[in-house]
Amino acid sequence: MTWRILTLSGLGCVALFLAAGGIWLYLLPPAPARGSAPAIARDESEATLAALKPPKRQRPLIAIVGINNMSETTDYLMPYGILARADIADVVTLATQPGPVTLFPALKVEPHATTAAFDAEHPDGADYVIVPAMSRDDDPVALQWIRTQAARGAIIVGVCVGAMVVANTGLLDGRQATTHWYSVRDLRKHSDIRYVADRRLVVDRGVATTTGITASMPMALTLIEAIADRNKAAAVARDVGLVEWDARHRSDAFQFTRPFALTAIGNTLAFWRRDEVGIELTSGIDEVSLALVADAWSRTYRSRALTFAATADARPSRNGLLIMPDKVAVDWPAREKPPPAVELPPAKALDATLQAIEARYGQHTADFVAMQLEYPR
Known part of the structure; x- marks a missing residue:
């Protein structure tokens, strides 16, 4: 009798859980909003550029800071790669402690210095x-x-959920800000911060914030325009495969939807089908394309990206950042070796990667990844 009661109770709990989950899924939006974001007024764009002018040096010093344990891959590497290729500033990557920075969800790099070493060399910041x-x-x-x-x-720029780090410093109190769509609710818990929708980049009195992960590309180009001029920014934009880089954005195009939830659940439950996607790490590799490709493959919930090289030695990227291979190997199984998208300009590399993900796992998974990256398709 006791076992029968326990069994029936357990089945009842499962049924209640499934019913609640079904109701939750049903109440989610069936799809994100569609349509283009409106253009940004010229006076607003000019005000943004004015607010981002170099505060101290003619050739600015830009520091990208992360913690050693899991700083976001594209947030960390894309600003470095785009700003370094522009050659209009001195750009350094930093870590809070000695040793490599293990990025999330993929890659491991050797930063240029620790924050302490940076302070010793640049006491003026x-x-x-x-x-x-x-x-x-x-x-x-x-x-x-x-x-x-x-x-x-220094002008502080919080990229993606880096806005939450900046929020916790208190520097966003009384200011306008944005962040990745998934973290807007957390940002709004800070009652002194005024969230701004429909802008990919928000600047308020020396502190800037951006929306999701891929927003660091237009953010970096906007910095280039503020530091140098539009012609320089346009040249770098062509090099990375981007046409426009202003703050236009449609916030309601990125949200937690029913297909997003179902894809996350389905791909997580398919634990018997996991791929290790191998990306060959070569000297001179474009760190921006690499970051986007590795980030995208590692967000499918069906695969994770690993770098491989013939030796364990770190490889210098296009702009001299040392990247460490995950595995020592001379080749990778063909089934788990993606198309060579890292050889493409960054924006095209991401497009090609999303197409490859769609071919392997279906459109829902490609859309799922693009939603996480806050990348319009």
Whole structure:
């Protein structure tokens, strides 16, 4: 009798859970909003550029800071790769502690310096500090270092959920801001921060924030335009495969929808079908294309991207950043070796990768990845 009661109780709980889950799924939006974002008024664009002018040096010093344990891949590498290729500023990658930075969801790099070493070499601070999403948005060393840089006159740029790191420094109090669509609710928990919708980049009195992961591309191009001029930004934009880079954005095109939830659940439950996608790590590889390709494949919930090379030695990227291979191998099984998208300009590399993901796992998974990256398809 006891076992029968326990069995029936267990079945009842399962049925209740499934019913609640079904209702939750039914109440989710069936699809994101469609349509183009409206253009940004010229006076607003000019005000953004004026607010991002170099605060101290004629040739600015830009520091990209991350914690060693899981800073977001594209947030960390894309600003570096785009700004370094422009050659209009000195760009360095930093970590809060000695040793490599393990990025999330893929790649491992050797930063140029620690925050302490940077402070010793540059006691007057950076001109710009770029803050990616981090596995801990309350890391005390990172928070204090960002506050100190702001006090020394640096413009702080929170990329994606890096906005939550900046929020925890207190620097966004009383300011307007944005962040990745998934973290808007968390940002709004800070009652002193005024969330701004429909803008990919928001600048307010020395602090800038962006929407999701791929927003670091137009953000970096906007910085180039502010530091140099539009012609320089346009040249770099052509090099990375982007046509426009202003702040236009349609926030309701990115949200938690029924297909998004079903894809996440279905791909997670398909645990018996997991791929390790191998990307050959070569000297001179474009760190931006690599970041986008590895990031996208690692967000399918069906695969993860790994880099491989013939030796364990770190390989210098196009702009001199040392990237460490995940595995030592001379080749990778053909089934799990994606098309060579890393050889394409960054924007085209991401498009090609999403097409390859769609061919392998279906359109819903490709859309699922694009939604996470906040990339319009």
